[in-house]
Amino acid sequence: MTASRLATGGSAIDRSRPIRFSFDGTTVQGFAGDTIASALLAGDVAVVGRSFKYHRPRGIWGAGVEEPNALVDVGGATPNTRATTEPARDGLVAKSVNATPNALVDRNAFLDRFSRFIPAAFYYKTFMWPDWHMFEPRIRAMAGLGKVDAGWASPGLSDQINHHCDVLVVGAGPAGLAAAKLAAGADQSVVLVDDQLRAGGSLGHRAGEVDGKSATEWVDETVANLAANGHLILPWTTAFGIYDHNLVGLNQRHLDGRSDTLWRVRPRRIVLATGAIERPLPFANNDLPGILSADAALAYLRRHAVLVGRRIVVATNNDSAYEVAEAVAEAGADVTLVDIRRDGMPAAPVNARVLKGRALASARGKLRVEGVTLDDGSRLDADCVLVSGGWTPTIHLFGQARGKLAWSEARAAFLPGDPVDGISVVGAAAGAVCLSDVFAGVADAFPGKGSAATPRSTGPEATGGIVAAWPMPGSKGRIWIDYQNDVTVKDVELAARENFVSVEHLKRYTTLGMATDQGKTSNLPGLALMAGITGRTVPEVGTTTYRPPFTPVPLASFAGARVGELMAPVRRLPLENVHRASGAVFQEYGGWLRPAHYGGRDADADRAIQDEARRARQSVALFDGSTLGKIEVIGPQAAAFVDFLYYNTMSTLKPGRCRYGFMLSENGVVFDDGVLVRLDEHRFVISCSSSHVAAVHARLEEWRQDRFGRDAVYIHNATSEMATLTVSGPNARKLLERLKLGLSLDDADLPHMAVGHGRYGGDQVRIARVSFTGDRSYEISIRADRAEPLWAHLRQAGQALDAVVIGLEALMILRAEKGFIVIGKDTDGTTLPHDLGSEGPRAKRKTEYVGRRSLFTEEASRGNRLQLVGLTVPSGEAPLPTGAHGIDRRDGKLKSQGFVTSSYQSPTLGRPVALGLIERGATRHGETIEIQHLGKIRTATIAAACAFDPAGDRLNA
Template identity: 65%
Template structure:
């Protein structure tokens, strides 16, 4: 390819030169260039390597359809189409899927072995002896661009919700006309186009519209729309249509700014998305220098770059002639090779009628073409036009169905879709709209030029994924004739361009091979996004703490003043431990102090969801695995909440304050989830006038006093009148008063010691915490962080949902089968508990593990193993493991197959190739009789 700069170019500013690098080579261009146009003008013929065979590839297109020129832009833009990236001074651009460069790729040798690696070869080759032996190397070779790990995602990407009467997608002549009509009718209009300038084909095809040059008319209409209040979004791609006419738009950021995501809800949508030119099938049609004829016209007129000096324009339709005439006028030596025998040749243009290209010659770039009549023509550029495929992706996403038109050899929108109109080339109308046409446009006049079976040379159907006509033939021979099977067997249409240039040619070949018509073969499913959308745009403001905001305790300041070290626990910023020194020593000391005397713990994140109403009791019977309606007033009961699959979702204490008032005390990290679950079932199954739900978690702080001296401290603070053991036994609740404010005192424990949970309005928590701390000094009270609490509860064998459970844990795995047998009413998950899977004898069950090898604490995550003929097999794993200060030995909890029936068995565990041995024991290692709860 011998591309060169001409004197034209309506998109570039020659007064503003720029330079960037491509694979280390300096490339010069002008403001307004794309990376692709500058590379073309700079004489770079090889812009990338094909995915599978690493064949050299050059430019094919000029927009979203480009299958070859994918590049990495330093600074965080991997796998970007060079046709869509504005050239900027100082850019560092690298080719993808090539090392060290696209021109000199060390993996180019793979093409020599292409006959041994046809479509689906990996499905057959790597099954023996084991796919996993090959997987690491294959994965290392797969992929295209490389993500720069040193580049951070944008801190913020704006997202906009917008409503309008009419959304017009595409600012070509049909889209501009539709938008103008809507605006003049007084409707609110949004017009989006992926180009930086309105006009579409009017920017590079000659046309006179309403007495003006096409580009000038487009600019005037765009200005009129803006003056009338329409929202005109340039550089914005409509990537998907979703339910209820919600359209996703990706507006490309400029100057390093992140993209903006628009969610537009429109009463009606006009799709004026244009059409994409198809390649022609001939041998070696993937060589650099073989380009779309329309793309060559874009580069010539928009960017002032002629694709070559000795040009062959190959076509089966009339629209390619404008490219041929324009290049000839620019000074290129042009020959048109036209499949059609009865075409009239424009004056001064060499046209070879009724013939076609059989193959292209050349090694790393096209140098000649061989024609079907035996002629060989020298050429440094072959501009191919195999017809046009309407861009129907968004229409199909809106549940539209396609029809086939033989007169244009293309799929077009068929049935009407409510609220969606398709206009212009997207509807198969390739000329100007009738209201704008001046009679000078060309007709398509197309004849078929589909791929033929049994070609001697390789004919490329999917340029990016290296799918050839022979691959399609192989798929058909092996009976993969369904279009969806063909796609997956050959990877046709599965590349990053999603088959925009390849699908129809592939369908035509399958039709020929199977004796069907193209519409009988059908099409694959069109899914969003139409083009890639950066993750940052989808994330929007949801990055860092905006993605998952940390929740903070009402007493955070008090904890910091006490020397707390904070960590994230289930989305809450909570004290892990207190004081300076080695963390392990501090944690062990806190746990020991709680067992010996008294400790203060901030449990404010615990759920406090009130369920109120005449049907509250039966509602909670339905929600919980356990029966809750029999709970006495002023009493508490521990229970499980399950998913519909019978999996343990949460556990906790239910408190009954009155006949029709309960408090669900769920896990800190599950408050939002449990609240949503309660609301869902209330609305789905119960009378919403008889059950009411109020999440009071944020309103109330919960401060816990635990340890053998906890009652004495509570009395010192002034709660003595409410603490009589007869009136307030373990698992009971009572009312109290602090500084004139009502509080709720529950005698429940997560430590195994006598404990009191005081729920107080959050704005009074600071005063109560200070009072507890001041009075606690006389009892040697310590502050208890989350890490020490985890040790205390593990000594007692108490479960932490999500830590000591996994996505398969059911109540029976914890030895709690009685509620399933005794409960007579329906509850969430019940049916799933009587399935074959739930009754398996080899389920992983919750047990204690006692290290017997003298090697210290068992590693959390260590797997229990069994040895068999197939090698090692996991039988479960350690979920929690600590050194117990109370027992002065390691303790652990785990999920082990058949664990409840294997008490006393010694099992082998493995962690990072280290072998350990442990005995299966009961989960409760400390005070199994529970005497300390009542002491």
């Protein structure tokens, strides 16, 4: 027996509530308050996992988020959970990862024997020849660590909360509690978060006294006062990322089994009191089970009453391990402390032997440590080795906020450098060692708050005294730098030999500090080793970029309630119920629920659609176009803004006029089309495609923020505020005149592509004379809540004119007859404006606009580009299938030369009409090509896109 549970002690556990759970099929006993890791240690379970690449046996190293080895699958629902942060619960089922059948007996352990043949980046070199795909299936099968149970059911939707506060304090250790206390005393709202269930941080297991009170008493009192004064305290909550404008992402876990909660917090100020992480020491076989962080061992002892060994070697290069050695010796262990320093150390721990000026050369053992060899060749028996290689401040969040780091020789670590606006770093994260320094740093971060409010350390004080102990080039044996990713000293040396000396290249070549570890224990030793290899200093080597999340966040937290209709909410017309009462059959189009046709579900849909389209050409049609975008662009630079956003020049548009134009992506591809309305000198309305409203709005905001300020341009999306009712057809003007809207409809006063204003029922209406059918058309925009009376009046007045209400399917026929396109249907992800016949701005426009540069690339000028055309077939034949390909039989092979994008039977023309994208189509009008679909071949003639009223006489323009 080595590790064991002591009969007394353990501040975190409740001995009156015993629990039992299983690990790899074996029953483990513990108490409420245990983590999986502490219960496994108490049960003397040494091997808890297997390393990623070589499947070496690994034991528990840490006591928190720094743990690289003890990853477990919990209940098949949560893979790769750190055993050190997961509470042990009665009936819990945990399984080691990356091990078959279990961690103790792993069939893939033989891979370690071939480690010399599979060093860092071996797969880049080994599996490229003769073909990567030969090896890929097996490599993918072996990749990854944990597995999700396919039958797992979610406990429910994750909550997402947006919150604002004056001060967000990350970390509830002594520094964080002091900062929260000072902020609260200054009448600022505080949110205090900590990734532990209980506040206190290092005070939960390290010696300390504050304001004459025990550490526990001071922590409990401070937390109680904060809560009593209405401040928000979030235990078991990790701040995983800092994003633009100091948005902080928090992931809160729950003991009652609920899904995690995602918090999006926007504080006025962030205080990072994130502490520091203890580093390993470099020696051969330093990854054996039974080799732990010294601080973790102290935490297990004082929080969980677990003594991690009976014959313990404590190896260190700093003072912090002395408290550990004394504590485990007092608990009954036989302790030898090996300190690489020869002088300047604290007093020797009671009941512990101290070897000065010595270092560990290697550890002995197979499935667990059995002893160590010192650098002078002497050997010590040991069932546990506790190591302290110094402390690395947890500055991940500071780095995510673009904070620069500064190297400290005295601390042998990177500390926060130049301050970042709105962010303060305090405590061990800022390099403080003793409580007095911690509280002094907090006071400096809150100047003028009064020294009386600042906590004071009145008990024992920690000291540093570190002498750097980095991995050395050319070291004998296998010295592990990154436990999680199986990176050794030799791997870093190999990277250097192959010139991967940049820290970012080193990281990717060796996988050092990647995955969930994010360099918590491995980053600094790896950088120091590369510095030694290349003859540089550690700051000259630099650091990698810290990226969120700091610890893994469940995907369910990011998803929140966005499932089903909440994932892609169906948008509804203001007049939906009115259309349903009229027999509308609804379908979803671009996220909107819209009438496809009328006549009810029992009607012949094809016949109803054809009848609607025919009657629309004969008299007048009514159509609900409320889904069209109505995004207002306002401001002194609004004209310059729309010029930059559109392919066409829009600033020359006169007030009261409209213009059709394209928006392009940065790669020149047509992003959206629509009509731009200029209301006055500084106000435009963008009428974009129904399915692109959200995307266009986001795009406008993105470019406004990039090039224009709010004082120059303001954007307001009024799409949902207004309904748009369309009147189209030869008798459209007659119908509108019967409504007496208070404006002249004469063509001289309201010509095609003009806009006017009138009134209906006391409400102002905007009337745009634009057309998507090719007939005279008017789009009437009115407040959405006032649309129903107007629609009823239009229908009643239209009876005398044989008006017809049409759905979207009939409208698609009408627009296709005219050759009007639908973006995303008659275009694809490569369509440029000149492919659609719009060459003018590309050839003539000199000012800058989005996508301009991409229109002059070699690809954009390629002679065989797909171009918009019409495709005709003889009367009596069926319409061409949408998606059918035009084929080219040259060279004896079938080759696609484009495809059919839209195809309908035209009741007006008495024959099918179709649009397509065909190679060099603009120059091939009159040519007959073969069309293939599902093995059947037909012929079609390439024609102009407009098949109906090509002169535009019916527009009365």
